[in-house]
Amino acid sequence: MTAAQGGFPAIRTLGLTGLLVSFADQLSEPANRAALAFRAAVEREGLPGVEETSTSLASVFLRFDPLAVAPGDLRERIAALLGTRDWYSAPLPANRRRWRIPTVYGTDLAPQLEEAAEAAGMTADAAVAELSRTTVRVLTIGFAPGQPYLGELPPAWDLPRQVALTRRVPEGALVVAIRQFVLFSAPTPTGWRHIGQTAFRAFRPQSETPFPLRPGDELIFPAIGRDEFDQIRAADTSGDGGATVETIA
């Protein structure tokens, strides 16, 4: 998808105080870029009555005060802003970084590597070789504080979520489904498969930078051994878990 099509972008009302601008009904790289760029544009406009904006994978949410701005008027302003350019060809956010986050694949730390690899039609070794060299991008931060949704992985990783939830995966877990990774920022039950473990903390409530990752950042999860991981975890006080970071754009 390179431009508006199939009824998108769409503006919908979400309760009394929300508007949702959707760029697609399934994830695509252009729709994700469009959402990030349009949200930045709404913030720049400083529309009266708009109190908060956020993105998810392919949409922008606006929270507004319906007593400060007539919802119909706000919709018109949003529609006008949508018409000013082709958002699907907008550039990625500025000041992006590339993170390398050391990861243990499999072992008792990440017990679902084997079954995920089998579901993707490859051996565990081939899965690690592919996943540890793939660069993914933060598509959105959400569900839990600081928690990144990362994509897109190669087509083999279009795995459905498990019907039965894993009761609890720990903070720092790298999980996979539907051609995405999630790097969990807190212990949680999940239907995604737990294939890797990091010592990276994606939410650091007491830190100067409580939310280290931003949409548009690139992440790579190089494979390390269990011994190296244990050393990193024992020595780490920052929450970076041995990660390195560089500015890319």
Added chain:
Amino acid sequence: MRHLVVTRAGPAMTVQDGGRLGMLMEGLSRGGAADSVALAEGAALLGQSVDLAALEMAGHGGAFTVSDTTRIALTGAPMRADIDGKSLPWNASHVIAPGQTLTVGGCEKGTYGYLHLGGGIATQPILGSRAAHLVAGIGGLVQAGDRLPLGPDARTEPGLVLGVDDRFSGGAIRIVESAQSALFTASERARFEATDFTRDVRANRMGVRLTMEGEGFAADRQLSILSEVIVPGDIQVTGDGTPFVLLPECQTTGGYPRIGTVIPADLPAVAQAGPGALLRFRFVSFEEALEAERRHRTMLRDLPRRPRHAVRDPRDMPDLLSYRLIDGMISAHDT
């Protein structure tokens, strides 16, 4: 610094204020008091800022002492409360002195009771708020033995009472359309409006699971909605057709279809619905919801002017000549 000492704590007691608004982009939901009206009522009774933190008590209270003479107010779900065995009216302010014990028991109805303190609870703010956000790992449960610091309080006025409408027994809840309302057929929406729901025991600060007789509710494309931002008040329908009303500590994104959204004015009544209380939902027009929001804000704005002096009962004042208002032995008739 003055302290509130918790000598006994119910199972789900937390420090709460208005929460952290404006952090959806970082994946952090607002959190804050489950019943925002109760927070405002406590601030009105103590004549202080609505931004100050209070103690939220889910289902059960606890026992408390103070390091210094302290004004308190009790709001939200009515609970049995006494100081040294002398029962205290709810929706009222009182005074507790060092050496006395405040005991707060179980809910008579509703779910969330609040203990407010003159000067507010002055724990260290995290990301601009003192509210515990358990799901995010911010703060934690208040437990027996905790000493909670209190902010400065220059005021000393005697006991006040506030008349409060019952929002603790369920009832009719107004909803407006949400992102996926149109995915539910007209007959499915009508059935939703005609169904009596009760609060499932699994409800918590993230959301209220609704239980009902009969089949679950089904949308077209139930399982294939791309995740979108979700907010408190949204009614998600999960894969097995069960509706959940999201509360302040909900996650920030979700992929379940939303049949509607509870209007802000009625959300405290959903959070407060106690065991067995019936809830019914009714779609209202956007205009009707706007008018309800206008009235709700007017009510909140006028709250600080509404508390009245407690009517003192002479039977509670055995020695009238030595009576001092500061001693907290003040009773109130229902308004």
